[in-house]
Amino acid sequence: MRVALFLTCVNDTLYPDTGRAVVRLLSRLGVDVDFPMGQTCCGQPHYNTGHRRQAEPLARRFADVFAGYDAVVTPSGSCGAMVRELYPRMGRRAEEEGRGSSLALAVAEVVPRTYELTEFLVDILGVTDVGAFYPHRVTYHPTCHGLRALGLGERPRRLLRAVRGLELVELPGAEECCGFGGTFAVKNPDVSAAMGRDKVDAAVSTGAAVLCAADNSCLMHLGGLIRRSGADVRPLHIAEILASTEGEPLT
Amino acid sequence: MTGTHLGMPAFPEAAREAVGNSTLRANLRHATRTIREKRALAVAELDDWAALREAGKQIKDHTLRHLDTYLIQLEEAVTAAGGTVHWAQDAAEANRIVTDLVRATGETEVVKVKSMATQEIGLNEHLAAEGITAYETDLAELIVQLADDRPSHILVPAIHRNRGEIRDIFRERMGEWGRPAPEGLSDIPAELAEAARLHLREKFLRAKVGVSGANFMVAETGTLVVVESEGNGRMCLTLPETLISVVGIEKVVPTWRDLEVFLQTLPRSSTAERMNPYTSMWTGTADGDGPRDFHLVLLDNGRTAVLADEVGRQALRCIRCSACLNVCPVYERAGGHAYGSVYPGPIGAILTPQLRGTASEVDASLPYASTLCGACYDVCPVAIDIPEVLVHLREQVADQGGHRVEKAVLGAAAWAFDHPAVLATAQRAASLTRTLHPSRLPGPGRAWTDSRDLPQLPDKPFRDWWKRHHEGKEDAQ
Numbered sequence: 001m002r003v004a005l006f007l008t009c010v011n012d013t014l015y016p017d018t019g020r021a022v023v024r025l026l027s028r029l030g031v032d033v034d035f036p037m038g039q040t041c042c043g044q045p046h047y048n049t050g051h052r053r054q055a056e057p058l059a060r061r062f063a064d065v066f067a068g069y070d071a072v073v074t075p076s077g078s079c080g081a082m083v084r085e086l087y088p089r090m091g092r093r094a095e096e097e098g099r100g101s102s103l104a105l106a107v108a109e110v111v112p113r114t115y116e117l118t119e120f121l122v123d124i125l126g127v128t129d130v131g132a133f134y135p136h137r138v139t140y141h142p143t144c145h146g147l148r149a150l151g152l153g154e155r156p157r158r159l160l161r162a163v164r165g166l167e168l169v170e171l172p173g174a175e176e177c178c179g180f181g182g183t184f185a186v187k188n189p190d191v192s193a194a195m196g197r198d199k200v201d202a203a204v205s206t207g208a209a210v211l212c213a214a215d216n217s218c219l220m221h222l223g224g225l226i227r228r229s230g231a232d233v234r235p236l237h238i239a240e241i242l243a244s245t246e247g248e249p250l251t
Numbered sequence: 252m253t254g255t256h257l258g259m260p261a262f263p264e265a266a267r268e269a270v271g272n273s274t275l276r277a278n279l280r281h282a283t284r285t286i287r288e289k290r291a292l293a294v295a296e297l298d299d300w301a302a303l304r305e306a307g308k309q310i311k312d313h314t315l316r317h318l319d320t321y322l323i324q325l326e327e328a329v330t331a332a333g334g335t336v337h338w339a340q341d342a343a344e345a346n347r348i349v350t351d352l353v354r355a356t357g358e359t360e361v362v363k364v365k366s367m368a369t370q371e372i373g374l375n376e377h378l379a380a381e382g383i384t385a386y387e388t389d390l391a392e393l394i395v396q397l398a399d400d401r402p403s404h405i406l407v408p409a410i411h412r413n414r415g416e417i418r419d420i421f422r423e424r425m426g427e428w429g430r431p432a433p434e435g436l437s438d439i440p441a442e443l444a445e446a447a448r449l450h451l452r453e454k455f456l457r458a459k460v461g462v463s464g465a466n467f468m469v470a471e472t473g474t475l476v477v478v479e480s481e482g483n484g485r486m487c488l489t490l491p492e493t494l495i496s497v498v499g500i501e502k503v504v505p506t507w508r509d510l511e512v513f514l515q516t517l518p519r520s521s522t523a524e525r526m527n528p529y530t531s532m533w534t535g536t537a538d539g540d541g542p543r544d545f546h547l548v549l550l551d552n553g554r555t556a557v558l559a560d561e562v563g564r565q566a567l568r569c570i571r572c573s574a575c576l577n578v579c580p581v582y583e584r585a586g587g588h589a590y591g592s593v594y595p596g597p598i599g600a601i602l603t604p605q606l607r608g609t610a611s612e613v614d615a616s617l618p619y620a621s622t623l624c625g626a627c628y629d630v631c632p633v634a635i636d637i638p639e640v641l642v643h644l645r646e647q648v649a650d651q652g653g654h655r656v657e658k659a660v661l662g663a664a665a666w667a668f669d670h671p672a673v674l675a676t677a678q679r680a681a682s683l684t685r686t687l688h689p690s691r692l693p694g695p696g697r698a699w700t701d702s703r704d705l706p707q708l709p710d711k712p713f714r715d716w717w718k719r720h721h722e723g724k725e726d727a728q
Contacts, residue, residue, distance in 0.1 A: 007713055009668065013678045014706045016713035023717075035717045040668035046661050048623060050645030054665040061669060089639075096561065144624035177580045181622025183657075186698035188620065190267040193702035194584045195622075224703030 002032050004069040006062075006114070008079045008216075009041040015216045021243035021250075022075050022117060025132075028243075029125055038065040044082040049183050052090060056103060059087050063106045071124060072114040075239045077146020077215050080116035085149050087111055116146060117239060118155040118214055128158045133246045135165030139208035140238075141199065141222075143215040144177050156214055156238055163241060169206045173198075180221035196225045203233050214238045259591030261616035266585035275411055279583050282410045286577045289523035290630070296525070297515070306512045308634040311568035314505055315558060321470040321503045322549065328473025332535020334545040339497075341552050342372035348548050349374060349462065349495055350381050356493050356544075358383075358459045364477060364484040365389035366464030367405060367571055368497045368550055370593040371606075374462070385462065386428070386454050388483040390447050397424040403587025403595060406521050406573040411586055414438040421446050429453060451483060461491035461542065465498045466570065467513060468547075471506050474534045475547070478517060478527045488531050494542035499550050501558075501567040513570060516632035520572035553606035562643040566601045568633040575627035575637060581620060590617065597627035601640040609648050618644035656695075678712040685710075 003026065007019045019035075026033045042062060043055030062083065066072045074080045088111055091104025121127055140160060146152045160168050179185070179195025186192075200222055203211040211226075211233050213219050223235040244250035259265065269275055294300050314321055326336040339345035353361060361378070363369065363385050375385040375396075387396045391409040395402050398420045402408030409417070418438040425432045430450045436442060463484070467476040475496055477484050488494060504510065518527040536545050558564050576582045576596030587595035591613035592603040600617040609615040618641050627637045649658060667673045685708035691700045699705065 009674070012713045013681065014708065016709045016711070016716055019713035020716065035714070035721070037714060037718070038671050040671055040674050041664070043665070043668075046665055048642055048645070049657065049661060050618075050642065050647075050649035051658060051661050051665075052642075052646055054661055057669050058665060144622070144626075148625040148629060175626075177622050177624035177626065179580070179622060181624070184619065184622045186695065188263045188266060188581070189698040189702060190263070190270045191581055191584050192622075194270045195580050196703075220706045221703065224699070224705065227704040228702065 001070045002034065003120075004066050004072045005033055005035045006039060006042075006066065006072050006074040006079070006083075007035065008074060008076045010217050010220070011075060014220065015237065018075055018216055018237045018239050021237070021239040022073070024248075025130060025239060025243040026073070028245075029121075029127065029130060031125070034069070036065045042079045042082045044079060044086075045182055047082065047086060047090070052093065056090060056094070059090055059103065060106050062087075063110045066110050066114070069113070071120060072110060073117055073120045074114065075117045075214065075237060076217070077116050077143050077150055077152060078217060080114060080119075081145035081149035083107075083114045084111055116150055116152060116214065118146075118152055118159055119150065121159060121242075122155045129162035130159065130242050132163040132242045132244055133165055134163050134241045134244045134250060136210055137167045137169055137206075137208045138210045138212050138236075138241065139169050139171040139203050139206045140174070141171055141178065141203070141211060141213045141218070142174055143213050143218045146214050147175060152214070159242060160212065160238065163244075164246075166241070169208050171206060171211075172202045178218045178222055180218045182217070185221055192221070193225065196221055197229075200225050200229070200231050200233070204231050208233060210234050210236045210241070212236050212238050212241060259611075259613040261612045262585070262589055262591070262620040263616060265589035265591065265613070266581075266620070269586040269589055270584055274413070275586055276584065278411055278413050279586055282407065283577045283583045286407075286523060290520060290574055290577065293519040293523040293525065294630075297519070303512055303516050304632055304634055307516055307570075307632055308568060310504060310509050310512060311501075311633055312565075314503060315501065315564060315567055318500065318503070318558065321505055322500055324470040325468055325473060325503050326549075328469075328471065329535060329545075329547050330473075332473045333537075334473065334535040334547055337546060337548045339548050339550050339552070345372050345497055345548050345550050345552065346374055346377040349497065350378060350383065352493070352495050352546055353378070353383050353460055354381075356460055360384045360386065360454075360458065361460040361462045361495075362386050362388050362454055362458040362487045362491065363392075364461070364463035364487045365392050365408075365479070366462070366497065367593060368464045368499050369462060370402065371499075372497070372550065372552060374497065386451075386458075388451050388454065388487055389479070390444065390481055390483075393447055393451065394420055397421070397428060401588060402593060404573060404576060405571050405594065405596070405598075406576075411588070414440060414443060417443055425450050455483075455486040455490055458487070458491050460493045460495065461487040463488060463494065463496045465496050465502055466517065467510060468498055468503045469505075469507050469510065470503050472534055474507070474532050476510065477529075477531045478514070479529045479531075480522060480524075480527055482529055485529050485531050488533060489541045491542055493544040493546070494533075495546045495548065497548045497550055499552070500554055501569075517570050517572050520570075520574040520630070520632040557605045560605065560643075563601070563605050563640055565635050566598070566605060566640060568635055569598050569602065570633060571598075572632055574630040574632065578626045578630045579621075580624065580626070581622065585620070590620070592617075597621060597637045597641075598635070601635075601637055601644060604644050604647075609644070609651065615648050618642075618648060675712070675714060679715070682708050682711050
């Protein structure tokens with residue numbers, strides 16, 4: 001199976017460790033992973049801030065760059081939801097505005113083959129035990145777009161429960177938003193930080209060493225609050241835990 | 252909409268104050284979480300919740316598509332049953348109609364059933380200016396009125412108050428409006444309720460004119476429906492000689508049978524009850540039973556314009572249950588007043604800018620008062636995709652020339668994202684200079700670094716690592 005990694009611009013620039021973890025994990029599971037160099041940003045910041053037209057060339061680029069792969073896998077629930085839920089909507093809006101069906105047709109082929117990482121592991125590869133080892137207490141925050149737009153459900157937790165040595169503890173108020181919200185974090189900084197602090201407090205209350213999520217943008221916000229406050233919990237992307245093995249443990 | 256909220260600061264500034272008010276935070280946290288959990292249990296009891304939600308959505312969409320037909324059918328049915336129908340294009344016209352109707356009775360006071368439509372048009376303030384006193388009879392509305400405060404929640408207008416504050420308001424202000432609070436009133440809920448009951452009872456018995464809204468209007472029969480919990484509505488709807496109901500045109504449903512859906516979804520969504528304690532229904536007038544005169548004021552006030560917007564019109568499905576407020580993490584922290592409108596929370600953030608436009612600072616900031624987390628859409632009993640409408644309204648704000656700097660920055664980013672070599676150069680430059688980056692940013696960047704550290708940049712972006720480790724593979728393709 002030939003799979004393209006859609007890493008996302010945030011991970012490419014700020015979290016290359018997550019990218020390396022996805023490559024290691026998928027390769028270990030026998031997947032032939034490619035990273036098309038033409039990939040950039042899915043356009044979500046533009047779309048969600050009200051600049052839909054600016055996002056359209058990026059959607060077309062996405063369709064071009066990721067054409068021809070068996071699957072496109074992304075370690076971001078939010079960017080995955082942008083492609084799967086909002087690209088078709090952008091196509092429909094362009095049609096309704098009398099601008100033809102070319103955008104809708106351009107994205108139609110790639111949208112159904114795009115998967116969030118945990119979804120790809122559980123649904124397409126059919127694995128929940130990925131052979132990982134991570135002997136720590138972990139709590140999981142289901143990020144909003146993965147949870148509600150993609151409906152990831154129990155998949156991430158099932159994967160974490162199968163990790164040897166890992167103790168998964170329930171996060172109080174898990175399904176409540178962390179307050180990141182893209183540009184919300186800077187447009188409404190006070191509410192955003194208040195929500196984030198409550199999330200960090202909830203994570204700390206579990207006694208977990210790690211606050212895990214499947215989206216680094218949310219973890220960037222929470223990690224920024226954690227570092228500022230000195231809270232004793234480590235923000236970590238689920239891919240890095242799933243990539244960790246006895247032979248090559250995550251430090 | 253009413254001018255009561257004009258001059259409000261933009262949402263982020265108003266929210267900052269609320270976030271810093273620990274009493275308010277505690278009141279809201281306790282109240283919203285309690286209702287939120289109860290609602291989830293009440294909804295989970297029904298196996299066919301998803302079907303009811305879909306049915307509610309479809310009934311509303313169908314009605315809105317044929318609104319002209321159903322409103323005329325409603326007018327005919329109400330008229331045939333002895334009522335009089337008035338059409339009001341905007342708040343000023345509605346206020347004028349109601350004022351004239353009250354004047355014609357010779358009365359100078361009215362009792363009111365809790366009504367969002369009359370708050371929307373600022374009816375109480377208008378009547379006061381014309382020498383007519385409107386008494387709010389819903390317990391929470393009474394608290395708000397006595398305190399000269401503004402409602403902060405659709406269903407629980409005094410949600411921002413705790414019982415100690417309510418006791419103080421009753422002690423200090425009830426006497427100015429009628430029967431004073433009993434001596435030694437405590438903050439025990441039953442005592443507070445009894446004080447309100449005694450205060451209100453004399454108003455119910457004296458009033459000759461009642462003013463209400465309605466939750467639903469049935470086109471085929473001309474029946475109006477009010478659901479409530481306290482019985483004050485039943486008093487106002489039955490005791491006065493004249494009843495005036497001001498109702499938004501989107502409240503019509505085609506048939507009696509359609510109520511089957513909403514009378515299940517509304518109480519469970521709003522108060523987490525299987526059925527609300529009082530459901531009052533009336534059709535025109537009846538000799539010897541209830542008001543002798545019934546007037547229905549059908550209110551547009553911007554709704555027709557909302558209906559013309561293909562994406563935004565779904566907001567008109569709203570049945571004012573408040574489930575979206577109770578589940579919203581932004582509302583929980585910002586409080587209702589920050590929304591600068593009688594419609595706070597997620598539904599307010601999409602309804603107010605559509606009804607009122609986005610010219611004022613607060614109205615233009617409302618579509619951004621959300622993380623787009625989607626919790627509101629999940630709980631909405633008529634499946635309003637609130638995040639979709641929020642983004643749609645953000646487009647309108649951006650297109651009308653707002654957020655120029657942001658548009659320029661995002662435009663530059665979009666260009667770079669369409670030129671991967673440019674992006675890679677920028678990524679490398681950022682990584683190479685990473686030791687020089689300040690931990691606190693100046694200017695707009697402070698919005699991030701005032702409360703959060705910046706992420707630490709890696710020594711190189713992922714794409715450089717990939718290139719080095721997969722060069723052979725790249726060449727082979």
